[in-house]
Amino acid sequence: MNFIDICSGIGGFRTGLERNGHNCIAFAEIDKYAIQSYKAIYDTENEVELGDITTMHDSEWEQFKGNCDMIVGGTPCQSFSIAGKRLGFEDTRGTVFFSYVNAIKQVQPKYFLFENVKGLMSHDKGNTIKVILKAFDEVGYDLDFEVFNSKYYGVPQNRERIYIVGIRKDLSDKPFKPVAVGKKKMDLLKAWAKVEINLRQIHPQLQTEVTALLVDVLEDEVDEKYYLSEEKTKKLTVDFDPNKMIGIREATKQGYAVAEQGDSVNVSYPTSKTRRGRVGKQVAQTLQAGEVNQGVVMNDIRIRKLTPLECWRLQGFTDEQFYKAKDSGVSNSQLYKQAGNSVTVNVVDEIVKGLN
Incomplete structure (x- = not known):
């Protein structure tokens, strides 16, 4: 299948599709890095670089009609995320979604x-989700939707999307x-x-x-600069047995969670009085775009931040792809x-396997 990669980022969708033999004919991204x-x-030499899709006219999309089998992409999520102000369609980033829908309307991919x-x-x-589903329905598509967790698809990251x-x-x-009968958000939706x-x-x-553990993606040797300072470690931890485990401060009745070798630790805001769920048992928690929020407990019971390469591995990218970008x-x-x-490559790979 020929596909267009919208809001492409570093190509999480693309890599998943290419693993299944599909071919990219155009991509759209505005972040220069x-x-x-x-x-x-x-x-990308023979591909159309689309740029900002919010500025595109219908006639520009029509060139792909009949030659594009699939459009993929995830429009900016900050306006819908619990990590942001959640202004939704009132946020201009939210309106990128409607440009995405218009691309589908004009191109009419399979x-x-x-x-x-x-x-x-x-x-x-x-x-908001009902408006989104209705918009896709109205431009001529039958739909399916699910929440996939990356940790079940060969990468040790607890990432629900x-x-x-x-x-x-x-x-x-x-x-x-x-449709299951129940009271959960997904059931009701x-x-x-x-x-x-x-x-x-x-x-x-x-x-x-879960088929992969955080230790599976760790580099053998990393620079000392990735390890937390003694001062930051003290802010983040309570008294612990340095030979076995660490007590990570969090806002629970117990006041801490036990972290052992191979566990992830959210290292953001170490003095926060409201944070909880800082420890991930043998998997990383969700990677964030704004900061290096994930650390790991090493075999010397010290905490270090994940490296950029390890974060790319947690999204399913190869080392070769990482070093091409870095170099x-x-x-x-x-x-x-x-x-x-990015989206997790392995999840995309699994989804598109069943599409003809």
Whole structure:
């Protein structure tokens, strides 16, 4: 299949699709450092570079009609995330979504695949996700949506993201999606979708087994600069047995969580009185774009931050891809940001396997 990579970042969607033999014909991104990495990783010489999709006219999209089988992308999620102010469509970043929908409307690919934060389901009391699903429905697509956790797809990162997949209505021969009866947000949303849109069985069955551990992606040797200072470690920890484990301060009744070798530790705001859930048992917590928020307990029971390479590995990228980006001159701070902004390659790979 030929596909267009929208809000491409460093190509998480692209790598997943290329693993399945599909071909990129155009990409769109506005971050100059992400573009730098993207062009270093992939051969884009014969592809159309679209730039800012919010400035594109319908006629510019029409050139791809009949030659594009799939549009993929995740529009900026900050406006829908619990980590942001959650202004949704009132935030200009949220309106990029409508440009994404318009691209689908004009090109009419066989499929699209859209990714965003899990918090999309609760934003504006659940109304935002309904607007999004309705928008896809109205431009001619049957839909399926699920929350996939990256830790079940071969990368040790606890990262929950919603993936919406659509198949053009005139091509859809998929059975209707069975809907569970329950009170969870996903159950209620699917019950709504069963009535308001065509909810189809398109996504693969969710996996529930962790197959990789954080230690599997760690570099053998890292610079001392990645280790937390003694001062920061003291702010983050309580008294502990230095031979076995560390007590990580958090806002729970006990006041700390035990972290052992190979566990991840959220190292942001070490003096915070409200943080909880800082420790990830043998998997990393969700990578963020704004900072290096993830550390790991090493075999000497010291905490160090993850390296940029380790963060790229946690998103399913190869070392070769990482070094192509790094060797092009992209800074470590941008490499961290790019990993935090990316989709997980392995999840995309799994989703697209079942699409023809």
